[in-house]
Amino acid sequence: MKKHNFSAGPSILPQEVLLKASHAVIDFNNEGLSLLEISHRSKSFVDVMEKARALVLELLGLEGKGYKALFLQGGASTQFLMVAMNLLEKRAGYLNTGTWSAKAIKEAKLLDDIYEVASSKEANYNYIPKGYDIPEDYDYFHCTSNNTIFGTQMKSFPDSPIPMVCDMSSDIFSRELDFSKFGLIYAGAQKNMGPAGTTLVVVKEDILGKVSRKIPSMMDYKLHIGAGSMYNTPPVFAVYTSMLTLEWIKGLGGIKAIQELNEKKASLMYSEIDLNPLFKGFSTKEDRSMMNATFTLQNDNLKDTFETMLKEAGISGLNGHRSVGGYRASMYNALPIESVKTLVEVMSELESKA
Amino acid sequence: MKKHNFSAGPSILPQEVLLKASHAVIDFNNEGLSLLEISHRSKSFVDVMEKARALVLELLGLEGKGYKALFLQGGASTQFLMVAMNLLEKRAGYLNTGTWSAKAIKEAKLLDDIYEVASSKEANYNYIPKGYDIPEDYDYFHCTSNNTIFGTQMKSFPDSPIPMVCDMSSDIFSRELDFSKFGLIYAGAQKNMGPAGTTLVVVKEDILGKVSRKIPSMMDYKLHIGAGSMYNTPPVFAVYTSMLTLEWIKGLGGIKAIQELNEKKASLMYSEIDLNPLFKGFSTKEDRSMMNATFTLQNDNLKDTFETMLKEAGISGLNGHRSVGGYRASMYNALPIESVKTLVEVMSELESKA
Numbered sequence: 001m002k003k004h005n006f007s008a009g010p011s012i013l014p015q016e017v018l019l020k021a022s023h024a025v026i027d028f029n030n031e032g033l034s035l036l037e038i039s040h041r042s043k044s045f046v047d048v049m050e051k052a053r054a055l056v057l058e059l060l061g062l063e064g065k066g067y068k069a070l071f072l073q074g075g076a077s078t079q080f081l082m083v084a085m086n087l088l089e090k091r092a093g094y095l096n097t098g099t100w101s102a103k104a105i106k107e108a109k110l111l112d113d114i115y116e117v118a119s120s121k122e123a124n125y126n127y128i129p130k131g132y133d134i135p136e137d138y139d140y141f142h143c144t145s146n147n148t149i150f151g152t153q154m155k156s157f158p159d160s161p162i163p164m165v166c167d168m169s170s171d172i173f174s175r176e177l178d179f180s181k182f183g184l185i186y187a188g189a190q191k192n193m194g195p196a197g198t199t200l201v202v203v204k205e206d207i208l209g210k211v212s213r214k215i216p217s218m219m220d221y222k223l224h225i226g227a228g229s230m231y232n233t234p235p236v237f238a239v240y241t242s243m244l245t246l247e248w249i250k251g252l253g254g255i256k257a258i259q260e261l262n263e264k265k266a267s268l269m270y271s272e273i274d275l276n277p278l279f280k281g282f283s284t285k286e287d288r289s290m291m292n293a294t295f296t297l298q299n300d301n302l303k304d305t306f307e308t309m310l311k312e313a314g315i316s317g318l319n320g321h322r323s324v325g326g327y328r329a330s331m332y333n334a335l336p337i338e339s340v341k342t343l344v345e346v347m348s349e350l351e352s353k354a
Numbered sequence: 355m356k357k358h359n360f361s362a363g364p365s366i367l368p369q370e371v372l373l374k375a376s377h378a379v380i381d382f383n384n385e386g387l388s389l390l391e392i393s394h395r396s397k398s399f400v401d402v403m404e405k406a407r408a409l410v411l412e413l414l415g416l417e418g419k420g421y422k423a424l425f426l427q428g429g430a431s432t433q434f435l436m437v438a439m440n441l442l443e444k445r446a447g448y449l450n451t452g453t454w455s456a457k458a459i460k461e462a463k464l465l466d467d468i469y470e471v472a473s474s475k476e477a478n479y480n481y482i483p484k485g486y487d488i489p490e491d492y493d494y495f496h497c498t499s500n501n502t503i504f505g506t507q508m509k510s511f512p513d514s515p516i517p518m519v520c521d522m523s524s525d526i527f528s529r530e531l532d533f534s535k536f537g538l539i540y541a542g543a544q545k546n547m548g549p550a551g552t553t554l555v556v557v558k559e560d561i562l563g564k565v566s567r568k569i570p571s572m573m574d575y576k577l578h579i580g581a582g583s584m585y586n587t588p589p590v591f592a593v594y595t596s597m598l599t600l601e602w603i604k605g606l607g608g609i610k611a612i613q614e615l616n617e618k619k620a621s622l623m624y625s626e627i628d629l630n631p632l633f634k635g636f637s638t639k640e641d642r643s644m645m646n647a648t649f650t651l652q653n654d655n656l657k658d659t660f661e662t663m664l665k666e667a668g669i670s671g672l673n674g675h676r677s678v679g680g681y682r683a684s685m686y687n688a689l690p691i692e693s694v695k696t697l698v699e700v701m702s703e704l705e706s707k708a
Contacts (some may be wrong), residue, residue, distance in 0.1 A: 010590060036549040073589070077572050107572075126381070187485050218432045219435070233363070237591055326443075
């Protein structure tokens with residue numbers, strides 16, 4: 001039986017993507033070779049890379065607007081450093097909304113001055129700060145769109161007078177936004193896009209080339225753009241599987257269609273959390289993430305019963321992060337609504353038993 | 355028909371590894387979930403990472419000798435920078451034996467002073483310099499064990515008075531060496547170990563922690579060691595497939611057994627190059643690579659005939675690198691000797707036709 005996979009990441013991928021990726025490991029494009037053993041400079045793979053890059057811009061509505069898409073390595077954790085290497089000359093402003101924001105700040109501080117425009121750290125990051133100012137003489141403004149650990153999400157973005165950089169690792173391709181408001185978007189693949197091992201970077205070219213430091217080759221966005229995201233051997237399998245997921249999103253009707261499904265899933269989930277007296281949501285209602293619902297069980301005596309029921313229902317990956325405790329239901333794009341219904345039924349059944 | 359795959363990298367992997375990797379993309383460990391959609395912190399994947407790291411040290415004969423194995427991202431190109439970040443305080447010595455050495459030198463120079471102990475650039479890198487001195491007051495000595503593009507290989511290594519760092523991307527696990535002579539070994543996976551997307555680093559712990567610079571988190575070997583090679587989400591699929599290949603090597607009898615096979619393949623190949631008047635080897639005989647045989651066709655008029663014959667025989671990936679021209683037969687661990695025999699037969703047949 002296929003499980004109901006609520007894992008926070010690496011996380012569920014569409015079944016048809018997994019089937020195609022599995023086949024390509026044996027025989028890619030009926031070429032008599034595995035995807036893993038062909039040259040990344042072969043036409044077959046260059047086509048994959050180009051298609052993946054083009055699909056990103058198409059799905060985000062950024063075609064012809066001066067943006068380039070790159071598939072790099074090293075995860076969002078490497079982007080924390082790379083963003084600062086490429087954009088930080090004197091000072092940047094960061095919005096601190098959780099563990100990942102804090103890590104981004106820590107890495108950037110190694111290079112230069114960082115100012116926290118606002119932070120929700122004092123409340124264990126259970127809300128998104130609002131009403132902060134972004135100084136127009138800073139180099140850029142950095143934010144994290146969705147906080148996987150705490151289950152909060154930015155519902156709107158400021159009108160930034162300076163390039164806005166956003167870590168969208170855990171909610172890229174999940175909802176419609178005016179992506180042209182951003183100067184740079186980055187996202188580890190392993191939530192909504194593909195397997196762990198590649199990181200998407202979407203950057204407006206005209207924000208680059210303005211810092212005085214010498215940027216090491218592998219850290220240099222301009223170099224990667226010039227090389228068509230193939231400066232060195234790319235993570236072939238992760239890029240191919242991401243391309244398949246992007247095709248799947250397009251086939252469903254693009255981000256608009258995905259967003260409708262995600263709203264339904266989140267609505268089901270949060271209704272149960274709010275109506276069921278056994279459970280309590282962690283984050284402030286207005287900032288609740290459509291991707292990761294964090295909640296606790298109010299009565300510890302029911303823990304074993306609940307977890308046995310979850311197991312029996314084939315539900316996996318529901319453990320909360322240690323910083324928050326309790327449970328976390330990650331409802332990424334590929335999670336079927338049936339999985340959410342199953343979870344909600346278990347929660348509801350627990351109430352009737354209690 | 356499965357092709358004879360002489361690709362320089364990404365390159366051929368054992369068929370049984372591909373079958374297992376393909377299956378894991380659908381269902382890993384009969385857990386009802388894909389390898390791509392489970393948490394990297396799950397016991398199942400942590401076991402994979404630990405097994406892969408242990409197998410590396412076991413196969414290299416480095417168990418209990420103060421070394422740690424890491425599976426990182428970013429390719430050898432990232433290691434060019436990372437080595438210098440972690441080890442370069444004042445000055446380091448580099449042996450320049452080809453394109454990859456030159457790139458390693460370029461990145462390290464961004465941080466500090468680099469001295470080329472010797473170079474074969476003047477001869478388009480067709481040999482390995484010997485008899486150079488390694489100053490004992492330098493921080494480290496860097497070399498490239500095998501030069502994929504030019505088809506040369508270091509047959510012996512100096513007794514370095516300072517930590518010896520070696521890029522073994524294209525010949526790791528292909529031959530027995532006293533690996534304890536090295537302070538740090540790195541290798542992109544995509545030749546002898548696995549798919550593109552992970553980079554092996556084997557480092558002697560006591561050479562670390564001696565530089566004064568603040569090292570960014572993702573660049574810091576000590577941090578990755580402390581986190582068990584799981585500081586951030588690792589490239590799960592590439593690590594798993596590498597583990598399968600390491601198991602395959604162990605099953606064959608380890609590096610000793612692999613080396614015997616590789617010697618037979620290389621001997622077949624170079625005998626044909628030397629005996630067949632239509633072909634000429636590129637590199638100096640004593641420095642010829644056991645992994646990559648580079649050669650040219652002496653008579654351009656035969657080019658089309660030869661290439662048609664190669665295609666008909668199912669031989670792929672034989673094109674030489676643009677820096678050398680001609681042909682390059684990459685004979686990595688997983689290439690069956692039958693593939694070399696097929697190639698040699700085609701070369702011999704061309705001679706009888708000419």
